Amino acid sequence: MKKYLLLFCFIFLSINYVVSFQKPNNNCKYLTDLRKKAKELYFKGEQSASRKVCIISLSFIESIEDNSECIVKLHSKILGRLFYIEKNALNYSKALFFLDLNKKLQKKFPFYFPSYNYSIKLQEASILSRLDEKEKSNTILFKMLENKEKFKHIALGEIFIYNHTIDNYFNLFSEENKTWILDSIINHSKKAYDIFYEKRNELKQDKYKDAISTFYTRLGRVEKHKENYEKATVFLKLAKENNTDKESIFIDLHLSSCYFYLNKPDSTIHYAKSFLQKNKDLKASGRLLYAYNILSKQYYKLQEKDSAYKYAKLTLSEVNKNHFYKNKGIKKMFNNNIDKIKLNNQNILKSQKKSFISILLLLIIIIIFSTFLFSYKYYKSVQKEKKYLKLVKELRDKSNKKKQKAIKIKDESIERIIESLNYFEKSEEYLNSNFTLYNVAKRINTNTTYLSKIINQKKNTNFKEYVNKLRMEYVITEIAEGEKFQKYSIEAIAKEVGFSNASTFSKAFKKYTGISPSYYIKKVVSDKESK
Structure with a gap:
């Protein structure tokens, strides 16, 4: 299909x-x-x-x-x-x-x-260069230059020969990295430009501007190979100014490369993407690999891992295409560093995978912790509810109980003290903040030691806990059966039942009931509204 x-x-x-x-x-x-x-x-x-x-x-x-x-x-x-x-x-x-x-x-x-073999010879020299037969290619071109008089009637015929020779020299420099090759490139570029300059009046304006652009592009490339990156960008920008978007379509790629080594990431990315945008149809080329590789390295340096990952994959996709391993010329164009480029980009992909695994593990830990926290809060909530229900049940049981029989005590003194305490309970005097062990003992004409001992024996608790219990039961009943305390603040309730502050009251209430007073009030109100 x-x-x-x-x-x-x-x-x-x-x-x-x-x-x-x-x-x-x-x-x-x-x-x-x-x-x-x-x-x-x-x-x-x-x-x-x-x-x-x-x-x-x-x-x-x-x-x-x-x-x-x-x-x-x-x-x-x-x-x-x-x-x-x-x-x-x-x-x-x-x-x-x-x-x-x-x-x-x-x-x-x-x-x-009449000039049979001119275009054919140029094409032969061009393909031989690509097939890594540069010596044969140069031999053809040099012979053509020796016989350039034969091609004088061909418009700009000599320039085309120079152009192919210069391309060969650039490829040769990628292999041998010798200064004399760059000097030869400059020399041949000047000769080609001089011919254009002599014939400038015979040429269309665009054609002459393209010649200037090509000349500056070559100077820029030479300076780039010499690692004079600032100087290279000056020549390459001059090339862009004169470029008519016909001849020099790779200027942006050279600029991107220079800015990468000058550590200017914004310009590196801008020109690399500009090159890719202008050359969408470039399906197979060492230049495409070069652009992807620059972008993957630049994004990796910037720690922008998603973009680095994207261009690393594209780089490896290009490297893995058969033509890169079959073509020696392309391998030499990258100074035989294809394997190194492959390794570097594989490392970028690995680091992205490690980052993904780390994020995944972190998410799993967060999910486990959140589940545990939710379970713990749910458990605490259930426990609170149980304590509240227990409190309600005790309150109901208490209201249904008959009055307990009076304690039979032989000792008149003990009986008198117990009766006094029962009186205080009925009269709710324990709600007074002055209801202390000393004041109570004074009122019933006994000493604090004796009073404390009787409370321990008969009430099975100490004086403080005894008073707090009375106050808590009072508060629980008032909140459950009346509306006044439901509308009070915790501070107001605390003052009402003899506590000096809300904090002390809340601690005493929670100790006695297992839940906070605010939670208890909220539940009582909620239950009433639901009825």
Whole structure:
């Protein structure tokens, strides 16, 4: 299903491209327009779109069977464009296929190509360089420079030879890292620029600006290789100022690299992403790997792990593609550091996984702790509820009990003291803050020691606990049966029942009942409202 969908899309796009050029009566004019469109798309970085236009052009040439000079020459140029498209995509077998077709075409019509072998030789030198045959490539180019007089009638023919030679020198420097190579690059770049300068009046403004941009780009790259990154950025920015978005589409990548080593993360990320945005169609290239690798390293330095992880995965995806291991030139372009790049980005992925595991463990600990805390609070809540219900039950039982029989005590003195205490209980004098052991003993004409001893024996507690118990039972009853205490603050209740402050009262209440007074009041009110 996917294959049929892709085929349909290709046919639809092909028809669109053909329809976009209204076919004139003149085949040459129609084919010229197609070639211009392919060239325009190529220099915009839209390689796939350019390839489609070229294939449409070849289909058109085959259909018309026209061997006129215009058609044959355009045919050769279109084959040349397809050669460079496939070479840039690292499809070297396809590139060689189109090169071979072009050779056969020029041999078949030699009278149309007085400078036979010029474009063919350039393409041969270019592909040999990519196939790591730089010595053979340079031999072809140097011979062409020796015989440059033959190509004088070709517009800017000598410059194209210089351009290929300079590219070879850059690739050679990646392998050998020798200063003389950079000097040769500068020397050849100046010669190429001088030719442009001499012919500036004959050229279109855009063409001359592109020449300036290319010259500054090369100077910037040389300074970058010398590790003069500040100076490199100056040249590269001059290149951007003169760039017409046709020739120098990789300036942003060089700028990103310089800013990475200058430790300027914002600029590094900006230019790397700008390069990727402008080169969306760059499906297979060492430059794509370079951009992803810079971004993964920069984000990792910034501790932005999600972004570092994203670009590390993209970097490894590029590294793992077969063409990187098959192509020695690309490995040398990275100074044979492909394996190191792979290892560094694998480490970034591992650190992200470790971070994920740490977060996961932390979440598990939080969940366990939260569950424990919830369970503990629930348990405490249940215990409070049980104590409250027990208190309510005791209160009901107390109200239903008959009055206890009077204690039979033979000793008149003990009986008198007990009767006095019973009186104090009935009269609720224990609610007075002055209801102390000393004052009570004084009122019933006894001493504190004797009074304390009787309370211990008869009440099974000490005086303080005895008084607190009376006060607590009073408060519990008042809250349960009346509305006054339900509306009081804890401070007011404390004062009402003889405590000096709310804190002492709350502690005594909780000790006696197991729950706080505020909780008890809340539950009593809630129960009444529910009824």
